[in-house]
Amino acid sequence: MNDRRELLNNEKISNLLLKLSAPAIAGMVIQALYNIVDTIFVGKALGEASAQGIGxxxxxxxxxxxxxxxxxxxxIGGASIISRNLGSNNIDRAEKTLGNVIFLIFVFSALITVAVSLYINPIMKAFGATDTILPYAVDYLRIITYGCIFFIFAMATNNVVRAEGNANMAMFTMVIAGVTNIILDPIFIFGFGWGVKGAASATIISQLIGSLFLVYYLFSGKSILKLHIKNLIPQYDIIKENITIGLSPFARQSSSSLMVVVLNNVLAIYGGDVSIAVFGIINRLFMFIFMPMIGIVQGLQPIVGFNYGARNFERVMESVRLSIIVTTVMASIGFAIFYAFPEQLFGVFSNDPNLINSGKSAIRIMVLVVPLASFEFIGATLYQAIGKAKPSFVLSVSRQILFLIPLVIILPGFFDLKGVWIAFPIAGFLSFMLSIFMMNREFKVLKGHIPDNGYEYEIPQGTR
Structure with missing residues (x-):
């Protein structure tokens, strides 16, 4: 434990970010890969119905x-609390937070399983499924829903493991899950002939295996934090702080989800099944840019949280600056590849020339300001890690909710289908400008070592 505390407190920032991010990047790339593999295998297995299956x-x-x-x-809410309390040497509160994280996993999993199972057909129709796409969407989602507890457990616990500085274990579970999914996909989709059901089954089994490795780690004695049964009893103050901080990344995910729903419905009007499939493919291709960036973010979070809790503000700012540089380079490389080779990329998913041609023109527009997305990612993470929920929430929803969705609704009226694709770079640029403004403001606060009354932020009890 002392070794990890020493690492977070004194290790050179560039070395520390590499140590904590490299495993996360590897895990996130595997996650992106198996999402893409699902889509590739479904597209190839369904042949002429590839657009409907991918849709x-x-x-x-x-x-x-x-x-x-x-x-x-x-x-992430739990990880922020745990990082700051480890930084201030409050182990008891960190362990209570772990117990409450496990409690919330079971509560949230039960709620979403019941809700989706009862209303799966109307949900899929509301989310943009056409009559030809609906059967594939329902077949896939029904299986995913039954295993959602493994999704939620793996996602939540991986962040807790990173919060205590053990990025290697977090990476290991993600890689194991990803490799399992990639192996099972062709067996279930082609070997058993299960189609989209095979893709869903492979995903759920892989998440189950990842979750089992995380359970083993928590009870093996290798974790800094100990999981005590008494800590599973919910504590209002911890749950409130956890959810308040966690609302920011949830808002980002939910706003992305809402954005996809709106896009699916708009695309059904202006482009039909092929355009929905094009967007689905681009969304998965973008994972190869954004997942490594999220890996950097996951490595950054415990550094910022720990050093903020230890009141070492200079290390907080140094780690943020370096993370912006690294993620911008990553995004720029992705931009160059996607802009130069769109036909080859879409050809991997489908042999449909209409889908390939539509995808080529769409991705070259959508990718234009992707290198600027690094500021949005890092800005939101900075605020999450230091416990400032309000500004983190604003940055998390800015691109999708404040800018993209209104543009997606308005622009097609002027530019038809092309208006949908044009909305992406405009929204990305506006979100970039907002992120720059807010981060500059926060850096002034950190440099002055003074309270930020503008956000009415109060240091949580566990880190005083």
Whole structure:
């Protein structure tokens, strides 16, 4: 335990960020890969119906994002509390937070399983499923819903493990789950002929295996934190702080989910099944840019949280600056690849020339300001890690809710289908400008070591 505290407190920031982020990046790339593999195998297995099958996964995806968002509420909120309390050497409160995280996992999993199971058909129709896409979407989502507890558990607990500085274990569970999914996909989809049901089954089994590894870690004695039965009893103050902080990443996930729902419905009007499939493919391709960036964010969070709790503000700012540079480089590389080779990328998913041509023009517009997205990611994470829920929430929802959704609704009226794609770079630029403004403001506060009355923020009890 002392070794990890020493690492977070004194290790050179560049080395520390590498140590904590590299495992997370590897895990997130595997996660992105198996989401893409699902789509590739479904597209190839269904042949002429590839647009409908991929469309089914696309329409069901917002529900998966909500599940992941619930895991992020619990995990990132809990991780922020745990990091700051480890920084201030309050182990008891950190362990109580772990127990409350486990409690919330079971509560949230039960709620979403019941809700989706009862209303799966109307949910999929509301989320943009056409009559031809609906059967595929329902078949896929029904299986995913039954295993949502494994989604939420793996997402939440991985963040807690990173909060105590053990990024390698978090990476290991993600890699195991991802590799399992990639192995099972062709067996279930082609070997058993299960189609989209096979993709869903592979995903759920892989998340189950990842969750079992995390359970083993928590009870193996290797974790800094000990899981005590008494700590499973909910504590109002911890749950309130956890959910308040976690609302920011949940808002990002939910706003992304809402954005996908709105897009699916708009695309059904202006482009039909092919356009929905195009967006689904682009969404998964973008994971190869954003997932490594999220890996940096996951490595950054415990550094910022611990050093903020220890009142070492210079290390907080240094880690944020470095993370912005690294994520911007990552996003710029992704931009160059996607802009240069769109036909080849879409050809991996489908042989449909209409889908490939539509995708080529769409992705070259949507990717234009992707390198600027790093500021939004890092800004929201900075506020999450230091416990400032309000500004983190604003940055998390700015691109999708404040800018993208209104533009997606308005612009097609002037530019038809092309207006949908144009909305993305405009929204990205506006979110970038907001992120710059808010982070500059926060850096002035940190440099002055004074309270930020503008956000009416109070240091949580556990870190005083």
């Amino acid at each position: 089914g996964l696309t329409v069901a995806f917002p529900v998966q994002m909500i599940m992941a968002g619930l895991g992020l509420i619990i995990g």
